[in-house]
Amino acid sequence: MTEETLGMTSHRPYLLRALYEWIADNDMTPHLLVDATRQGVRVPSHAVSEGKIVLNIAQRAVSRLEMGNDLIEFSARFGGVSQAVSVPVSAVLAIYSRETGQGMALPDDSAMAGSGNDAGAADAPGDEPQGAPSPALSAVPSERDPGDDGDGDDDGPPAGPRRTGHLRVVK
Numbered sequence: 001m002t003e004e005t006l007g008m009t010s011h012r013p014y015l016l017r018a019l020y021e022w023i024a025d026n027d028m029t030p031h032l033l034v035d036a037t038r039q040g041v042r043v044p045s046h047a048v049s050e051g052k053i054v055l056n057i058a059q060r061a062v063s064r065l066e067m068g069n070d071l072i073e074f075s076a077r078f079g080g081v082s083q084a085v086s087v088p089v090s091a092v093l094a095i096y097s098r099e100t101g102q103g104m105a106l107p108d109d110s111a112m113a114g115s116g117n118d119a120g121a122a123d124a125p126g127d128e129p130q131g132a133p134s135p136a137l138s139a140v141p142s143e144r145d146p147g148d149d150g151d152g153d154d155d156g157p158p159a160g161p162r163r164t165g166h167l168r169v170v171k
Contacts (some may be wrong), residue, residue: 002011007129009069010069010070010089010090012062012089012090012092012106013067013068013069013089014069015104016032016067016072016092016093016095016106017067019095019103019104019166020057020067020095023096023102023103024040024058024059025096026097028097028098028099028100029056029061029097029098029099029104030056030057030058030095030096030097030098030103031054031055031056031057031060031095031096031097031098031103032054032055032057032072032087032094032095033052033053033054033092033093033095033096034052034053034054034055034087034090034092034093034107035051035053036048036051036052036053036091037046038088038091039088040071040086040087040089040091041086041087041088041091042084042085043055043085043086043087043125044077044078044083046078046079047078047165050117052093055076055087056073056076056098060117060140061076061077062074062075063075063076064108068089069089070088070089071086071087071088071089071112072086072087072088072089072092073085073086076151092106093105093106094165113153122137
């Protein structure tokens with residue numbers, strides 16, 4: 001990695017704002033799943049279940065919504081009583097549409113260098129172990145080929161789709 005990439009800010013607030021806008025533009029109800037045990041989370045304790053809380057952040061449900069790079073703040077009613085809510089961006093686990101469930105679960109980036117968003121991080125950015133494992137990618141099993149005879153002969157890994165190029169040169 002270069003020095004510029006190590007100093008980049010977290011992508012979480014940008015994803016949250018973009019997904020919020022996408023969900024709202026499609027006339028759906030955006031919800032946040034928040035880890036209420038994180039430092040800096042200020043939500044009504046009676047609404048917390050198993051250390052998590054789901055917050056409806058639709059424009060019609062909240063007032064004064066501010067989605068900053070470090071903090072999401074708004075006022076909402078809980079049991080008919082208006083309360084101030086404050087959630088660090090690092091405590092947001094997911095944003096999704098209530099109606100469809102579409103959205104995104106956000107990975108925990110509290111251990112990433114340069115994130116600077118997790119108040120509970122004990123290590124300085126330069127103190128990370130050098131041999132920290134990076135996320136592993138794995139292949140997703142594909143459906144059987146329509147031309148597969150189904151004889152069950154699986155001696156090796158499944159062959160990829162047999163496709164030819166679909167682009168052609170036009171002069």
